[in-house]
Amino acid sequence: MKILVSVKRVIDSNVAVRVKADRSGIDISNAKMAMNPFDEIAVEEAVRLKEAGVATEVVVVSCGSAQCQETLRQALAIGADRAVLVECHEELQPLAVAKILKALVDREQPQLMFLGKQAIDDDSNQTGQMLAALARLPQATFASKVTIEDGCAQVTREVDGGLETLSVRLPAVITTDLRLNEPRYVTLPNMMKAKKKPLEILTPVELGVEVAPRLTTVCVVEPGKRSAGVKVPDVKALVQALKFEAKVL
Template identity: 80%
Template sequence: MKILVPVKRVVDYNVKVRVKSDGSGVDIANVKMSMNPFDEIAVEEAVRLKEAGVATEVIAVSCGATQCQETLRTALAIGADRAILVESGEELQPLAVAKLLKALVDKEQPQLVILGKQAIDDDSNQTGQMLAALAGLPQATFASKVVVADGQAQVTREVDGGLETLALNLPAVITTDLRLNEPRYVTLPNIMKAKKKPLETVTPEALGVDVAPRLKTLKVSEPAKRSAGVKVPDVATLVDKLKNEAKVL
């Protein structure tokens, strides 16, 4: 069984992002970048399925600038067998990424696509669902447990009321939640091995995909700073402030 795992290069979650002075976006110059944490969980799950003998090959995919090769090498160090970079200088929005992944699904014919439920930079939570729709595949989102056997994937997912278990016929698309697993620590020997694993580079044009942006960012701004709290002498004053100042009563 072949598993395709899309990974995204994002600003490291430990970095406090800065908004550009012109409000056009986030400043990523000289900022540490890393693999999207949800995608790291997806790679770990795919590698575990391979180690369990369920899968035979894990393919990591990334779409974006040349620097995404670093993210792919991290996926290879975790345990992916080979990598594909769809290199593009354009801003890639969720629909464009989903179309690129659909082209790769048609080409590679994986039985399972596992990707993070969302990226921590835009929090769109759209690519997995769009890919499933474009490819006509069953999907299970927010997976906290995955069991693959007999041509099916049993997926436990987190919903508002608790846990829901779905049975999907393969091929299928699964998006990962935080509680699915804890990614392993990448060791130096595995980092060295990853440098020798194959990494293929293709372009959107070669895949026949139009990646022109459909959305336009009008303005990016920092959240308003939280105002300081105040002490009130009694309940009557508190009620008055909630009613007349906060206007929540």
């Protein structure tokens, strides 16, 4: 069974995000970049399925600039077998990424597609669902547990009322949540081995995909700073403050 995993290069979650002076977007110059945490979980789950003998090959794919090769090499160091970079310099919105992944699904014919449920830079939570719709495949989102048996994937999801278990027939698209696993630490020897693994570079034109953006960002602004809180001596004073000062009661 072949597994295709999508990974995205994003700003490291520990870095303070800065808005560009012209408010056209986020300033990523000189910012530390990393693999999207949800995608890292997806790679880890695919590699675990391979180690368990369920999968035979894990292919990772990323879309973006040449720097995305670093992210793919990290995925290869975790245990993926080969990588594909769809190199483009245009702004890639979720629909464009889903179209690229659809073209790769047609090309690679995987039995299972893993994606992180969302990217921490735009929090769109759209690409997995769009890919399933374009490829006309069953989907299971926000997976916290995945087991494969008898040509089906049993996927447990956390919902408001508890846990929900779905059974989807393969091939299928699964998006991963934080509770699915804890990614392993990448060792230096594995990073060295990853440099020798195959990494193919394609373009959207070669895949026959149009990636022109359909949405326009009007303005990006930082959230307003919160005012300092105040202490009140008792409940009566709290109610008075909420009623007459905050005017929320």
